[in-house]
Amino acid sequence: MAEKAASVKGWPTRTQVLIIGAGPTGLTLGIALRQRGIDCLIIDKLPAPLPWSRALGLHARTQEILAALEVLDAVTARSLKQHAVSVYGDRGPLFSLDLTVLDAPYPHVLSCPQTEVEECLAARFTALGGMLVRDCELMDFSQDEGGVEARLHWAAREQFLRADLMVGCDGAASRVRDLLGISFDGERYPDHFLLADLDIDWPLARDSSHGFLLGDGALIAIPLPDGWRLIINQTDDEDLAPQLDLTPFRDRLAQCDAHFGGETPVLGEPRWLSRFSIHRRLAGRYRRNRVLLAGDACHIQSPLGAQGMNTGIGDAFNLGWKLAAYLQDNGDGRLLDSYEQERRPVARQMLAAVDLLSRSSFARAAPLRHLRNGVLRFAGSRPQLGARLVRRASQLDVNYRGSPIVRASSGAYAGRRQSGPEPGDRIPDAAWRAAADGRPGRLHECQRGGAFQLLIQLPGSNDLDHAAVLAVYALLSRLPEEFGHLLGIQIMASGSVWPDKLRDLLDRPAPGAAPGLWVAEGEGVTRQFGDEGQLWLMRPDGHLAFRGPLTDADELMHYLADMHRR
Helix, strand or coil, X not given: CCCCCCCCCCCCCEEEEEEECCCHHHHHHHHHHHCCCCCEEEEECCCXXXXXXXXXXXXXXHHXXXXXXXXXHHHHCCCEEECEEEEXXXXXEEEEEEHHHCCCCCCCEEECCHHHHHHHHHHHHHHCCCEEEECCEEEEEEEECCEEEEEEEECCEEEEEEXXXXXXXXXXXXXXXHHHCCCXXXXXXXXXXXXXXXXXXXXXXXXXXXXXXXXXXXXXXXXXXXXXXXXXXXXXCCCCCCCCCCHHHHHHHHCCHHHHCCCCCEECCCCEEEXXXXXXXXXXXXXXXXXXXXXXXXXXXXXCCCCHHHHHHHHHHHHHHHHHHHHCCCCCHHHHHHHHHHHHHHHHHHHHHHHHHHHHHCCCCHHHHHHHHHHHHHHHCCHHHHHHHHHHXXXXXXXXXXXXXXXXXXXXXXXXXXXXXXXXXXXXXXXXXXXXXXXXXXXXHHHHHCCEEEEEECCCCCCXXXXXXXXXXXXXXXXXXXXXXXXXXEEEECCCCCHHHHHHHHCCXXXXXXXXXXXXXXCHHHHHHCCCCEEEEECCCCEEEEEEEHHHHHHHHHHHHHHCCC
């Protein structure tokens, strides 16, 4: 590196985590770190956020993440809720997905432009004490055993910054990825795409996105909070007019006249017109020593299915708690290794699914279109299949079952099928009420603390056997002293277990223990978790780290000790 120049007054010379890129991924990561007290700096080479963005949809799982970041209310206020996806062919409806069938807190998609999402995230990040510097570009960096030395260009001069770790959230043309020499393999789709944001006078429902799969190409219509977004595809050998206008959109809409009573809808003046191409690419790796990648720097794909921004936010939420634990001496390098081990397979599966969706949607050959339409009609006639597709698209089914940092106890699978999530699965939400005062609550609210949460589920019976009582008492005695700074404790019973019996259990002396005491509301907990005595350890990102029966409490203690060793 060049000799260091003197820093501009007020410029920091050190931070724990340097984040390159102030998009949704980088800002999510910054919030997750600041929630845990980690010093971090976000830089972005643009002097101001772009006024336009292609990313729109926020799925159910992403809304859970935004709730944990305490930013969902702000985003929802700027959004339009979509409750369905409707697909049409040349001759009428083909397929419809009902998003409200999701068994989740947010059974809908939020239509919210990326610019609005970024503004909400940036406000939350700075409110938590985070520092965001724009018009600042990463030139290069070096790393050693102790950290990363970054050379930046800001305020018309060189600046140098030392960080313990650095994360490249700088998009498809990632400077960080290029400097690391990491491959970005994949291909460009043969079509190019035109996009228009505008008002339209037509009868289509605004609580649904609409796709018209036509012989000459597709037309996608997505409701915006203040209008509509139209996207059409064209082959590269079609005439590319030097001046982009609405003519291609009117021509494509004319092919849909039958859907609008024989009259082509009237298009308003466009607020934004754009031409773009799309790629499918995946980074060869997500980490090299103390520098990591996230979001579009790792994976890019077709916009169909609205998976890109959601997957990037998921990357950051997975990574944030791991970086914090590592920097606070609550875990070793396995935490950093597990980020790629967990998230790269998610991106690979997502790319394959979106690729299939895109190629089938944009098919022009008659035999392929007939086959596709037949498959869609069949799926539309099978509600259970539609529900599975909705759940997959919502990212609620993303799991880390093969991760080396999740575990089931030796007694978890004692020769019979177990109820509830498996290690690595997202923990389902459920309603409960406080045993002390009847205050209502939800399990997912525990994520907002940013720590591990141990859910001690008592058996769904009035008889708490001696072994279960001893196990709970032992945990309440040991956990606060050994791991109290790392996790919260929640004790949950079904409605059939009287709160006074639980209070009798908790009245026994247990030094330092102050667990929450909850009673399940309705049948949600039993349906999601079964009714046996169980230990469920929820990670800060809402996925299951450990499960086992109450009698395997010692194995839980060993797991915690192993995970948080240095």
